[in-house]
Amino acid sequence: MNVFLTPERKPFFGGTYFPPEKAFNRPSWKEVLAGVNKGYREKKAEILSQAENLTEHLFSANSFGIQSPESATGTLFSEESLSRIAENILTNADTDWGGFGKSPKFPQTFSIGFLLRHYHYTHHPDSLQQALLSLDKMCQGGIYDHLGGGFARYSTDARWLAPHFEKMLYDNALLIGVLSEAFQITGNPAYDQVIKQTLGFIEREMTSNEQGFYSALDADSEGVEGKFYTWQKVEIDELLGEQSTLFCAFYDISEAGNWEHTNILWLKESLGGQAQKQGLDPAFLEKILEESRNTLFTHRSKRIRPLLDDKILLGWNGLMNTAYSKAFAATGIEGYKEKAIQNMGFLEAKMRGVEGNWYHTYKNGKAGIPAFLDDYAYLIEAYIHLQEITGDGNYLKKAKALTEWVILHFVEEKTGFFFYTGKSQSDVILRKKEVYDGAIPSGNAVMVRNLLYLSVVFDQQNWTEHAHDLLLSMSKAIVNYPGSFGVWAMGVSTVTRGQSEIALVGQQASRFLGPLMQRFIPDKILQVAETNSTDFPLLTGKMLPEEKERVDFYLCKNYACSEPFTELTSLLANV
DSSP, X not given: OEEEEOTTSOEEEEESOXXXXXXXXXXXXXXXXXXXXXHHHHSHHHHXXXXXHHHHHHHHHTTTTOOOGGGOOSXXXXXXXXXXXXXXXXXXXXXXXXXXXXXXXXXXXXXXXXXXXXXXXXXXXXHHHHHHHHHHHHHHSTTBOTTTOOBOSEESSTTSOSEEOOEEHHHHHHHHHHHHHHHHHHOOHHHHHHHHHHHHHHHHHXXXXXXXXXXXXXXXXXXXXXXXXXXXXXXXXXXHGGGHHHHHHHTTOOSSOSBTTBBOOOOSSOHHHHHHHTTOOHHHHXXXXXXXXXXXXXXXXXXXXXXXXXXXEHHHHHHHHHHHHHHHHHHOOHHHHHHHHHHHHHHXXXXXXXXXXXXXXXXXXXXXXXXXXXXXXXXXXXXXXXXHHHOOTHHHHHHHHHHHHHHHHHBOTTTOOBOSSOTTOOSSSSOOOOOOOSSSOOHHHHXXXXXXXXXXXXXXXXXXXXXXXXXXXXXXXXXXXXXXXXXXXHHHHHHHHOOEEEEEESTTGGGGHHHHHTSOOTTEEEEEESSOOOSSTTTTTOOOOSSTTOOEEEEEETTEEOOOBSSHXXXXXXX
């Protein structure tokens, strides 16, 4: 987080955190400054040499994992490769507590998303089981805020009990997205509840009056991590009275505490499972516990709150906009669609430049810093999803224009990969290429999926080839290390299995979007025509039925379409 540069902007020393006063075996910030100053004066030649070495390392590391498409061995776009990817993900799975690997545990939503898609196409039971187990344990764990909704960044232990209490916008966006897909597949009401509670948290605590989404809530309050979220049993006893015994039993609350002499609310197993063991009616139990949660939430609201990071980032807003679209698709709640539309209106009004460019950040009424690749990639993705839930083709036209901008300003001609910074930005030592899917998805991986979608919508074969080349260039990394390349892996799935092109044509077509979207149909391209259209190849030549109430449902692959279905159920039976 802190890096010292030579006057030529070459790095020679850095560190993550230096405390105000010497502590934790770390020098203080002032000591670091004094040491760097002394070293630069007395050992300048050594420091300049180190800066050259570090710079060379940065350049060589910038292409890690990338190969030429021609050198890719084997058949990447095959069911065999997809099965190997699933196998390699599951090799690292925690089959007791969900998730992947040991502590600390991060949500790894991209691996879960791939497994849900793999199950959809293959009915591979282990893929679905691990994906759902991971979501279940996170929703039951202390990483989830059982009173106010929303997820913390990660768990410090394998059981999801003790989180790092910071709440990030992007984590919640990505989890809402994958929970929405799990709800589409299973219809599990627990997922529906967590989606609603988490979006309630976003609207209550993370949304500005202008409808932009804030970045984060701090982990600390009053100088203590987690103090806002944790409880002493005596507090709960006083607040809940007779209901405290039941509540404490279900949420693992004790006098001694379950974490550092205090208590984090969490469920060792689902409420339904606990109710069954104790012979209690689940509906009655949930009603009692909900009353208790509301009481504690009201009391907690009076505490000193964690600090809010109120900057608004374009890319993270794009992720949350997509999450709202996915939540609307899964639940049919109109308010989620309206929130996505409102947020996009805010982004267009406040963070868009005048020459096709956008800005990365917005705060106190001002936008600044040229947008990065991730900002554009996530925004294009949001436009695509917003078109699907609204039927408004203008969103696709905006996505196309942005894609053309990104190709013009971010592509590395030699490889086809996208740089993180635009070509006009000159204040960086090198234009790095981010390929890892880490806490947030790689901008390159998201652009691959954007290109695959928009290449069909606008019949841009060169975009299809561009996406294929990028996937082939990453083939070894995707197959062998899918835990770090989960979004890339979903791109491989899309190419291998193809995209279902669905067109709804008729004056009442939009009213069928909600029922259609509630079905989990990965790799679909969905467009609506309520008037005769020649703007999009998929809609060209598909004339509106003469009957005002009739809607024709087309299912196509590579623009080759079946005879239109006149009932949505018939279309769904053939997807």
